[in-house]
Amino acid sequence: xxxxxKDDKPIIIARDVHKWFDNFQALKGVxxxxxxxxxxVIFGPSGSGKSTFIRTLNRLEEHQRGTIIIDGxxxxxxxxxxxxxxxxxxxxxxxxxxxxxxxxxxxxxxxPIWVRKWSKEKAEEIAMQLLERVGIPEQAxxxxxxxxxxxxxxVAIARALAMQPKIMLFDEPTSALDPxxxxxxxxxMVELAKSGMTMVxxxxxxxxxxxxxxxxxxxDVGMIVESGTPDQIFKNPQGDxxxxxxxxxxEH
Amino acid sequence: MxxxxxxxxxxxxxxxxxxxxxNLFSTWYNSLLTIAGGTLVYFTLxxxxxxxxxxxxxxxxxxxxxLYLIGQYPREELWRVGxxxxxISFLVGMSWGVWKRYVRSFxxxxxxxxxxxxxxxxxxxxxxxxxxxFVLINPFLIYFGYRVGRTKRVLGRHVATLWLVALLVIxxxxxxxxxxxxxxxxxxxxxxxxLMITLLLxxxxxxxxxxxxxxxxxxxxxxxxxVKLFSIFFIETVRAVPLVTILxxxxxxxxxxxxxxxxxxxxIRALMGIVFFSAAYTAENVRGGLQAIPPGQVEAAKAVGLxxxxxxxxxxxxxxxxxxxxxxVGQFISLFKDTTLVYIVGINDLLGIGNAVLNLxxxxxxxxxxxxxxxxxxxxxxSYFMSYASLQLEKALGVGER
Numbered sequence: 001x002x003x004x005x006k007d008d009k010p011i012i013i014a015r016d017v018h019k020w021f022d023n024f025q026a027l028k029g030v031x032x033x034x035x036x037x038x039x040x041v042i043f044g045p046s047g048s049g050k051s052t053f054i055r056t057l058n059r060l061e062e063h064q065r066g067t068i069i070i071d072g073x074x075x076x077x078x079x080x081x082x083x084x085x086x087x088x089x090x091x092x093x094x095x096x097x098x099x100x101x102x103x104x105x106x107x108x109x110x111x112p113i114w115v116r117k118w119s120k121e122k123a124e125e126i127a128m129q130l131l132e133r134v135g136i137p138e139q140a141x142x143x144x145x146x147x148x149x150x151x152x153x154x155v156a157i158a159r160a161l162a163m164q165p166k167i168m169l170f171d172e173p174t175s176a177l178d179p180x181x182x183x184x185x186x187x188x189m190v191e192l193a194k195s196g197m198t199m200v201x202x203x204x205x206x207x208x209x210x211x212x213x214x215x216x217x218x219x220d221v222g223m224i225v226e227s228g229t230p231d232q233i234f235k236n237p238q239g240d241x242x243x244x245x246x247x248x249x250x251e252h
Numbered sequence: 253m254x255x256x257x258x259x260x261x262x263x264x265x266x267x268x269x270x271x272x273x274x275n276l277f278s279t280w281y282n283s284l285l286t287i288a289g290g291t292l293v294y295f296t297l298x299x300x301x302x303x304x305x306x307x308x309x310x311x312x313x314x315x316x317x318x319l320y321l322i323g324q325y326p327r328e329e330l331w332r333v334g335x336x337x338x339x340i341s342f343l344v345g346m347s348w349g350v351w352k353r354y355v356r357s358f359x360x361x362x363x364x365x366x367x368x369x370x371x372x373x374x375x376x377x378x379x380x381x382x383x384x385x386f387v388l389i390n391p392f393l394i395y396f397g398y399r400v401g402r403t404k405r406v407l408g409r410h411v412a413t414l415w416l417v418a419l420l421v422i423x424x425x426x427x428x429x430x431x432x433x434x435x436x437x438x439x440x441x442x443x444x445x446x447l448m449i450t451l452l453l454x455x456x457x458x459x460x461x462x463x464x465x466x467x468x469x470x471x472x473x474x475x476x477x478x479v480k481l482f483s484i485f486f487i488e489t490v491r492a493v494p495l496v497t498i499l500x501x502x503x504x505x506x507x508x509x510x511x512x513x514x515x516x517x518x519x520i521r522a523l524m525g526i527v528f529f530s531a532a533y534t535a536e537n538v539r540g541g542l543q544a545i546p547p548g549q550v551e552a553a554k555a556v557g558l559x560x561x562x563x564x565x566x567x568x569x570x571x572x573x574x575x576x577x578x579x580x581v582g583q584f585i586s587l588f589k590d591t592t593l594v595y596i597v598g599i600n601d602l603l604g605i606g607n608a609v610l611n612l613x614x615x616x617x618x619x620x621x622x623x624x625x626x627x628x629x630x631x632x633x634x635s636y637f638m639s640y641a642s643l644q645l646e647k648a649l650g651v652g653e654r
Contacts, residue, residue, distance in 0.1 A: 058555055060554060090556070091552075093552065110558070
């Protein structure tokens with residue numbers, strides 16, 4: 001699939017990204033290119049820097065060395081560039097991070113109204129379409145606290161999509177969910193992937209990776225240890241670390 | 253699979269006589285304690301009632317009830333206080349209509365208070381029938397305002413604007429008046445007093461210190477070093493000094509240092525002191541709320557592209573303030589009671605009037621008990637109401653539900 005975009009410029013370019021938390025080096029030179037429409041899965045042990053890396057992509061974390069260019073805009077200290085990039089990137093968090101004092105509908109319409117300056121009517125119309133898409137239109141006027149984890153995460157996806165982003169980042173979207181709710185969230189993500197959305201997903205859901213990922217990246221100790229198509233990674237992993245990790249998570 | 257049949261719920265706790273037998277007379281020593289305690293309560297109550305209706309001499313209050321309400325405010329200008337009251341009643345009613353349950357308990361409380369005041373059986377020449385009728389208009393005006401506020405055309409922002417206008421016009425125009433005006437002749441603040449001053453200082457203090465305190469709390473967490481430094485300096489300095497000292501500084505030193513042309517009215521000086529003091533405490537309370545907001549909330553707001561300002565106003569503050577309602581209201585209650593300290597700088601608030609009345613003639617000097625009890629009850633009514641309203645507000649806002 002990525003072949004058809006090959007001559008286009010990648011929508012995400014990360015070159016030699018370094019990041020330190022005080023003296024701890026979380027990222028040791030990560031480079032990655034993502035084409036428009038590609039679905040990329042990042043996996044690896046905890047503490048390997050995978051979350052830190054995708055958080056640098058919309059500047060929730062600041063990288064200290066290297067270059068990140070999103071859709072032609074380089075991330076630097078320029079606040080206006082950061083705002084422009086964030087408008088193009090939607091993000092879904094492990095802990096959902098819905099706004100508990102706002103209803104589901106208000107959660108989704110907040111940014112379109114205040115950032116995109118849409119009218120309330122237009123924002124609500126699109127919010128309802130998105131709630132249909134993630135399968136919970138009947139929950140529009142409830143508060144997040146009244147929903148199950150799976151429903152909350154689907155609202156979070158709708159909230160991110162409401163800004164009509166070009167890229168979606170998922171930071172372990174199913175890790176905080178009860179097992180029976182994982183599927184309802186993955187179904188939405190698969191549908192999104194098939195619709196052609198550019199997605200960078202940190203997850204250990206290997207079934208999801210096998211089904212929709214174009215490329216997979218294995219992170220360890222702040223570096224990309226191995227990358228390839230799902231076929232290559234699952235059938236013929238090269239590094240010992242990759243083999244060990246895959247055997248550990250695929251065992252169960 | 254066998255279905256387990258529903259069991260009936262355990263019997264609910266007994267009521268009435270059964271409760272009395274079980275809780276008060278379960279054993280011989282329990283019965284003894286109940287009888288002893290009951291006797292004690294009985295005689296205490298008898299004593300209190302005899303004191304209130306027979307022994308106590310309520311003349312210091314009945315001789316000049318208006319004094320406690322408005323101090324020496326000229327009686328021929330009384331209508332200005334009345335008009336202010338009517339305005340507030342109407343606005344409270346409208347707020348009730350627009351914001352419903354958030355204001356309901358306050359509106360009802362105010363209505364009951366006015367009704368009780370209007371019909372209170374007190375034989376005194378100063379409270380004339382027209383005054384009673386005037387007071388009695390208030391509860392009806394509250395209800396009328398409620399009906400107006402419920403209509404679709406009246407929105408929250410209209411009522412908020414009206415409140416702002418009223419809170420500026422009443423203490424700055426209607427009550428003080430102007431130098432050469434025949435309609436609103438000047439009434440210097442030296443003659444203002446009583447509950448009017450207490451309420452002016454506490455409402456003014458609360459309303460002004462709240463936004464100031466929020467700004468200080470945000471400033472203390474700001475990434476701008478100068479803003480942060482100023483906020484910390486302000487908060488820690490003010491909190492390290494007693495309110496009496498601050499009031500004293502504002503009323504004496506401010507007058508001393510400023511040129512005579514720039515004299516600030518003494519009530520305003522006292523209010524400034526109260527606002528400074530209260531803002532520092534509000535700031536620390538609000539900061540507690542800000543710290544309780546998980547960082548994920550700010551990240552989510554940033555991730556959808558909200559600017560810092562919008563993130564603070566739309567996401568962080570609403571949640572933080574909701575968390576600290578109990579603390580803030582507690583602080584406002586102490587502020588309300590602390591306003592009595594302005595007596596020190598020569599302002600006759602409710603307590604100041606009480607002291608003045610006690611010194612009025614030699615007969616009254618020994619009647620401290622009656623006067624202070626009366627003042628204590630007024631403070632209790634308002635303070636109790638504030639904490640009750642705060643509980644209602646918490647329920648309405650669903651504090652503790654996430």
